[in-house]
Amino acid sequence: MPIDTDTKTIDHIQSLQIAFYGAGSMAEAIARGMINQKLTQPGRIAMLNRQNADRLTELNSQYGVQTILQGSSNEAFLKEADIVFLAMKPKDAAEAIAGIKPFISEHQLIISVIAGLSIASIELLLGRKLSIVRTMPNTSCTIGLGVTGISYSEAVTKEQQQLAEAIFQSVGITSVVEESYQDVITGVSGSGPAYVYYFMESMIDAAKAMGLSETAAKELVTQTVLGAVEMVRATGEEPAELRRKVTSPNGTTQAALELMSQKGLAETIASGMKRSSERAAEIGADIERSLKK
Numbered sequence: 367m368p369i370d371t372d373t374k375t376i377d378h379i380q381s382l383q384i385a386f387y388g389a390g391s392m393a394e395a396i397a398r399g400m401i402n403q404k405l406t407q408p409g410r411i412a413m414l415n416r417q418n419a420d421r422l423t424e425l426n427s428q429y430g431v432q433t434i435l436q437g438s439s440n441e442a443f444l445k446e447a448d449i450v451f452l453a454m455k456p457k458d459a460a461e462a463i464a465g466i467k468p469f470i471s472e473h474q475l476i477i478s479v480i481a482g483l484s485i486a487s488i489e490l491l492l493g494r495k496l497s498i499v500r501t502m503p504n505t506s507c508t509i510g511l512g513v514t515g516i517s518y519s520e521a522v523t524k525e526q527q528q529l530a531e532a533i534f535q536s537v538g539i540t541s542v543v544e545e546s547y548q549d550v551i552t553g554v555s556g557s558g559p560a561y562v563y564y565f566m567e568s569m570i571d572a573a574k575a576m577g578l579s580e581t582a583a584k585e586l587v588t589q590t591v592l593g594a595v596e597m598v599r600a601t602g603e604e605p606a607e608l609r610r611k612v613t614s615p616n617g618t619t620q621a622a623l624e625l626m627s628q629k630g631l632a633e634t635i636a637s638g639m640k641r642s643s644e645r646a647a648e649i650g651a652d653i654e655r656s657l658k659k
């Protein structure tokens with residue numbers, strides 16, 4: 367349970383009906399995190415997708431949430447929801463959001479997790495100013511260690527802000543930012559877990575190429591990354607200082623880091639993060655352009 371969320375807000379969330387429109391990885395991460403943190407009951411969650419019935423069966427049996435395929439009875443579930451999460455891919459967003467316009471009303475809180483999609487575009491698709499929360503979470507919400515950037519439309523009340531922050535604090539840490547920073551957050555923490563997984567995959571492959579078994583390579587790399595992250599958190603020391611403590615003069619680490627630096631690892635990471643952020647802006651601009659047609 368989030369430490370700094372008051373009991374009144376938690377009681378309030380527990381009384382609300384929540385619909386996830388789009389039942390993919392991100393919706394599952396948030397729903398699972400909220401259920402695990404006891405911020406809501408599975409019976410209060412409805413998850414909807416377009417065509418993948420097997421996926422819905424799996425979500426229903428794993429978490430006990432209600433699941434609905436688009437076109438069956440989604441109208442009632444969306445109308446009854448107090449909070450509607452928009453969680454489909456950006457390419458599907460315009461059509462999907464425009465399609466639910468008749469079922470959305472002023473009392474509802476709309477929370478989007480869609481990369482690049484602006485509050486203005488959502489308002490355009492829903493045809494009016496509403497309480498809209500634009501967020502950029504990450505998949506680590508699944509285990510309560512997520513990072514979520516949050517921005518509000520003008521109509522979002524103080525109470526609704528508390529609700530949104532409590533939801534995302536139940537699955538990790540939050541940062542309330544001006545909407546213009548959401549693309550930066552996408553490049554840092556939205557896409558961020560994938561950079562770490564890629565780094566781990568590369569280390570595992572290299573360990574195997576040097577002769578370790580798959581099992582040993584995975585175990586050693588996972589514990590190394592876990593230990594390093596926990597050292598930063600537990601000691602409060604700067605990553606650069608901790609790195610220095612590993613690096614003996616003219617030793618093995620120095621040899622490795624010099625080579626990585628010569629090959630431009632830092633620049634590669636920085637340009638990858640910048641590219642993610644630019645891509646978020648491009649995705650948003652593409653949707654805006656399509657709405658003006």
Ligand SMILES: NC(=O)C1=CN([C@@H]2O[C@H](COP(=O)(O)OP(=O)(O)OC[C@H]3O[C@@H](n4cnc5c(N)ncnc54)[C@H](OP(=O)(O)O)[C@@H]3O)[C@@H](O)[C@H]2O)C=CC1
Nearest residue numbers: 388389390391392415416417418454455456458462480481
């Ligand atoms: N994955 C991540 O790490 C993060 C993702 N995001 C954002 O979250 C959003 C979802 O991503 P992710 O969960 O990875 O995507 P997924 O592909 O896993 O899930 C998308 C879901 O949306 C459903 N969907 C598509 N069109 C419609 C529609 N018209 N009506 C109802 N449901 C529909 C799909 O159903 P079906 O399969 O039946 O078509 C599917 O269940 C994206 O916009 C992404 O930018 C944000 C932060 C992190």
Ligand SMILES: O=C(O)[C@@H]1CCC=N1
Nearest residue numbers: 481504552556557558
């Ligand atoms: O790759 C994507 O577009 C989404 C947004 C951030 C993480 N995944």
